[in-house]
Amino acid sequence: MAVAMPLADRAVLARRDEIVAALRRIVPGEGVIASEPAMRAYESDGLTAYRQLPMVVVLPETTDQVAAILGYCHREGIKVVPRGAGTSLSGGALPLGDGVLLGMARFNRVREIDFDNRVAVVEPGVTNLAVSQAVESAGFYYAPDPSSQIACTVGGNVAENSGGVHCLKYGVTTNNVLGCELVLVTGEILRLGGKHLDAPGYDLLGVVTGSEGLLGVVTEVTVRILKKPQTARAALVGFPTSEDGGACVARIIGSGIIPGGMEMMDGPAIKAAEDFVHAGYPLDVEALLIVELDGPRAEVDHLLERVQEIARECRAVTCRVSNSEEERLLFWAGRKAAFPAVGRISPDYYCMDGTIPRAKLPLVLKRMQELSQKYGLRVANVFHAGDGNLHPLILYDANKPGELERAEKFGADILLLCVEVGGVLTGEHGVGVEKRDLMPAMFSESDLDQQQRVKCAFDEKGLLNPGKVFPTLHRCAELGRMHVHAGRVAFPDLPRF
Amino acid sequence: MLSSDARRGDNQSTMTALLKPGNPAEVEQAIRWALAEGKTFELVGRGSKRAIGRAAQWDATLDLSALSGVTLYEPEELVLSARAGTPLDEVEALVAASGQQLAFEPLDYGPLLGAPSGAGSIGGALAANLSGPRRIKAGAARDHFLGVAAVSGRGEIFKSGGRVVKNVTGYDLCKLLAGSWGTLAAMTDVTIKTLPRAETSASVLIFNLDDAAACKAMVAAMGSFGDVSAAAHLPAAVAARIAEIAAGRTAVTAFRLEGFAPSVVDRKAVLENLLAPFGALDSLNEAASIALWRAIRDVTPFAAKTAGDRDLWRISTAPSRGAEVGRALTEQMDAEVLYDWAGGLVWAALPIADDASEPLVHRLVATAGGHATLIRAPAAVRAKVHVFTPEPPPLAALTMRVRQSFDPQGVLNAGRMWAGV
Numbered sequence: 001m002a003v004a005m006p007l008a009d010r011a012v013l014a015r016r017d018e019i020v021a022a023l024r025r026i027v028p029g030e031g032v033i034a035s036e037p038a039m040r041a042y043e044s045d046g047l048t049a050y051r052q053l054p055m056v057v058v059l060p061e062t063t064d065q066v067a068a069i070l071g072y073c074h075r076e077g078i079k080v081v082p083r084g085a086g087t088s089l090s091g092g093a094l095p096l097g098d099g100v101l102l103g104m105a106r107f108n109r110v111r112e113i114d115f116d117n118r119v120a121v122v123e124p125g126v127t128n129l130a131v132s133q134a135v136e137s138a139g140f141y142y143a144p145d146p147s148s149q150i151a152c153t154v155g156g157n158v159a160e161n162s163g164g165v166h167c168l169k170y171g172v173t174t175n176n177v178l179g180c181e182l183v184l185v186t187g188e189i190l191r192l193g194g195k196h197l198d199a200p201g202y203d204l205l206g207v208v209t210g211s212e213g214l215l216g217v218v219t220e221v222t223v224r225i226l227k228k229p230q231t232a233r234a235a236l237v238g239f240p241t242s243e244d245g246g247a248c249v250a251r252i253i254g255s256g257i258i259p260g261g262m263e264m265m266d267g268p269a270i271k272a273a274e275d276f277v278h279a280g281y282p283l284d285v286e287a288l289l290i291v292e293l294d295g296p297r298a299e300v301d302h303l304l305e306r307v308q309e310i311a312r313e314c315r316a317v318t319c320r321v322s323n324s325e326e327e328r329l330l331f332w333a334g335r336k337a338a339f340p341a342v343g344r345i346s347p348d349y350y351c352m353d354g355t356i357p358r359a360k361l362p363l364v365l366k367r368m369q370e371l372s373q374k375y376g377l378r379v380a381n382v383f384h385a386g387d388g389n390l391h392p393l394i395l396y397d398a399n400k401p402g403e404l405e406r407a408e409k410f411g412a413d414i415l416l417l418c419v420e421v422g423g424v425l426t427g428e429h430g431v432g433v434e435k436r437d438l439m440p441a442m443f444s445e446s447d448l449d450q451q452q453r454v455k456c457a458f459d460e461k462g463l464l465n466p467g468k469v470f471p472t473l474h475r476c477a478e479l480g481r482m483h484v485h486a487g488r489v490a491f492p493d494l495p496r497f
Numbered sequence: 498m499l500s501s502d503a504r505r506g507d508n509q510s511t512m513t514a515l516l517k518p519g520n521p522a523e524v525e526q527a528i529r530w531a532l533a534e535g536k537t538f539e540l541v542g543r544g545s546k547r548a549i550g551r552a553a554q555w556d557a558t559l560d561l562s563a564l565s566g567v568t569l570y571e572p573e574e575l576v577l578s579a580r581a582g583t584p585l586d587e588v589e590a591l592v593a594a595s596g597q598q599l600a601f602e603p604l605d606y607g608p609l610l611g612a613p614s615g616a617g618s619i620g621g622a623l624a625a626n627l628s629g630p631r632r633i634k635a636g637a638a639r640d641h642f643l644g645v646a647a648v649s650g651r652g653e654i655f656k657s658g659g660r661v662v663k664n665v666t667g668y669d670l671c672k673l674l675a676g677s678w679g680t681l682a683a684m685t686d687v688t689i690k691t692l693p694r695a696e697t698s699a700s701v702l703i704f705n706l707d708d709a710a711a712c713k714a715m716v717a718a719m720g721s722f723g724d725v726s727a728a729a730h731l732p733a734a735v736a737a738r739i740a741e742i743a744a745g746r747t748a749v750t751a752f753r754l755e756g757f758a759p760s761v762v763d764r765k766a767v768l769e770n771l772l773a774p775f776g777a778l779d780s781l782n783e784a785a786s787i788a789l790w791r792a793i794r795d796v797t798p799f800a801a802k803t804a805g806d807r808d809l810w811r812i813s814t815a816p817s818r819g820a821e822v823g824r825a826l827t828e829q830m831d832a833e834v835l836y837d838w839a840g841g842l843v844w845a846a847l848p849i850a851d852d853a854s855e856p857l858v859h860r861l862v863a864t865a866g867g868h869a870t871l872i873r874a875p876a877a878v879r880a881k882v883h884v885f886t887p888e889p890p891p892l893a894a895l896t897m898r899v900r901q902s903f904d905p906q907g908v909l910n911a912g913r914m915w916a917g918v
Contacts (some may be wrong), residue, residue, distance in 0.1 A: 250573040
């Protein structure tokens with residue numbers, strides 16, 4: 001493990017039996033897991049390179065239990081790591097050896113569906129897909145659709161501000177969540193938002209969304225549901241170069257079209273996907289674009305014509321449009337299977353997640369090829385082209401000494417490249433432990449200090465998910481100190497009127 | 498230390514000094530000076546919304562209007578960066594020239610406050626988390642706010658977010674600054690998402706519905722394939738003040754359709770079919786539709802020149818509860834209401850009262866769920882009632898801690914939202 005985690009507190013570890021007993025009093029029955037074999041299931045999340053057994057796992061069922069657990073841990077100075085389904089790709093739910101792992105899986109009920117107000121009220125352990133399934137009978141759905149949607153939970157989506165392939169048009173989690181019940185580390189229970197829009201004061205829901213489990217534990221979420229589009233059709237367009245593909249994406253958006261989804265794959269990803277699912281992808285192109293239009297039939301047909309015209313003008317060498325739902329799903333099958341497809345051609349792969357200004361794509365792909373040579377590792381790229389979110393898949397073999405470390409260095413270089421061209425370290429997977437130590441590449445010390453001061457406002461003792469997101473932990477007292485130099489601040493140049 | 502030149506602020510009863518920094522470093526200097534001297538600032542962009550908020554006293558005004566100019570606009574990347582004091586009009590005109598818009602449709606408080614239109618800044622639009630009728634489809638300013646550079650009330654420059662739409666790197670401090678009314682930090686540079694402007698638009702109208710029936714019609718429309726981008730209900734006396742819909746002399750429920758021409762035609766048919774059972778229908782062409790929604794956005798029926806003798810509340814509730822809030826107000830007093838956001842936003846113009854009817858409004862909001870903001874009332878009233886809905890104690894305490902994490906000494910706009918916040 002390349003990332004250093006906070007040192008285990010021996011005094012806490014010495015009290016393990018007492019802590020387990022206290023948790024059993026709060027959550028009776030099967031809700032506390034303390035045996036090593038049973039805790040193994042929780043030792044890592046979707047970023048399996050990092051593993052750590054927790055001190056104890058607790059699976060509460062009610063908000064009061066969550067509040068009691070957090071209140072107890074807060075009083076006793078015990079660290080807590082919240083966990084949804086454990087699908088994080090950045091190690092956001094990586095346990096701590098001296099910490100309580102707070103699993104939210106038992107919060108799995110849909111509490112209310114309110115079609116009149118177009119919201120669903122769900123518990124955080126409900127899976128993303130289950131929200132859409134719960135409302136589909138009336139023709140509604142929940143828009144954010146991360147690729148793990150069959151397994152990932154709404155609570156995890158809130159923690160990570162998850163995206164998906166449709167977020168250019170429909171937004172990410174933060175744009176689709178209206179309210180939540182939040183338990184602070186002190187055990188205080190708050191309500192943020194509801195079925196109405198906007199906050200009376202600070203948008204605390206907005207900062208909790210995407211806070212990676214560092215600010216509080218969500219025990220209920222109110223999400224916006226949307227009427228399902230009447231129809232969706234896709235175009236599959238191949239280009240001789242990634243420049244041509246990138247130019248086509250820019251032209252489509254520049255002409256006023258916001259597609260429901262717009263995905264790009266590079267040569268290696270196209271080949272791996274086609275070999276795996278036989279979606280009929282052309283193999284003689286360097287960039288393949290899936291453009292999906294959704295909405296009323298008249299609109300979709302109209303826009304598909306325009307997309308085809310633009311594609312031709314951008315030197316597309318192939319262009320097919322789906323004429324049936326089966327064909328549309330086939331176009332997507334290759335893209336959706338891109339990760340497992342790459343898994344077939346390499347013993348292991350490492351999935352990265354930077355975002356770049358779209359126009360920089362050809363430059364970034366070129367530089368990535370140079371890095372690929374440098375590290376002696378292959379890379380395949382899938383790209384949420386509409387919003388610039390790039391997922392390079394680095395191919396390696398964990399059984400070959402040094403390859404994992406090389407893959408991690410290669411990945412870090414790619415993310416630094418994203419920042420260098422005006423992008424960011426992570427578009428949707430989160431910082432977690434994985435990108436924690438890269439944060440200074442994007443943020444100055446004072447940027448990070450201000451973020452940590454917000455953390456202090458929610459969790460002064462730093463007990464919730466420590467070791468994630470921030471490369472250096474400061475004590476809140478130290479962060480709160482003011483450095484005012486009375487009398488030494490002059491501003492002779494400041495215009496005064 | 499400050500110059501003797503001064504001007505009178507809307508919220509101030511005494512003459513105050515004015516600082517007008519020209520760059521972020523000067524903003525930082527000014528705030529560090531205030532910290533060292535124990536002074537407080539009223540923070541303003543271009544000053545168009547100074548009359549909103551709890552009336553409080555500050556030692557000097559920190560005016561950010563000299564931080565002006567668009568620094569980056571790439572239409573094909575859907576992104577624009579500007580100095581925070583850049584006129585909102587300038588930003589909207591620039592993106593319109595490329596066939597784009599700010600999809601959150603920021604309302605212009607000018608008419609309601611009896612001030613000129615088009616006087617706001619982009620930073621002010623974000624700090625007040627403005628939105629308009631399209632809020633229900635496209636979100637508020639918060640949803641389009643990608644990145645920020647600011648100076649905290651600690652006198653420290655910091656940034657958050659970036660220039661790309663998909664970004665989860667670190668906490669989303671843009672969300673906190675949106676709607677913070679300048680109480681956390683002085684924004685110096687902002688980056689927002691721009692989106693294509695609809696190729697065309699039209700509106701469908703229903704006449705003569707009562708408030709409750711109108712809300713039912715709006716619920717039906719919002720759950721249809723109509724893909725409505727705005728839905729509002731105007732009782733007869735209110736509708737009479739908007740030229741485009743005044744002729745019918747009845748209540749008007751309006752639905753806006755925006756998009757590509759064939760799509761608008763298609764959805765208009767869907768919507769008319771759906772709404773026919775509710776009552777007599779009519780429609781507005783693009784030009785009239787644009788004028789109507791502009792009037793609803795800026796709530797011109799309650800503009801200061803027509804209804805300036807009334808206190809004005811903006812109430813956000815669940816769409817299904819809007820009509821009950823409106824009915825309760827009209828039953829208890831000579832209130833006028835206008836419903837936007839498919840019933841979820843109630844604009845209420847109430848007869849002037851010493852307490853701006855604040856206890857009643859907040860009682861109704863507590864029952865229906867949501868929150869209310871007192872938009873227009875004399876400063877003396879705004880100094881003593883809850884202009885923003887009070888938060889319950891644990892939440893109010895968290896709000897205070899968040900404020901102190903940015904501005905521990907209360908230098909910036911302290912007391913603008915609640916006492917101490």
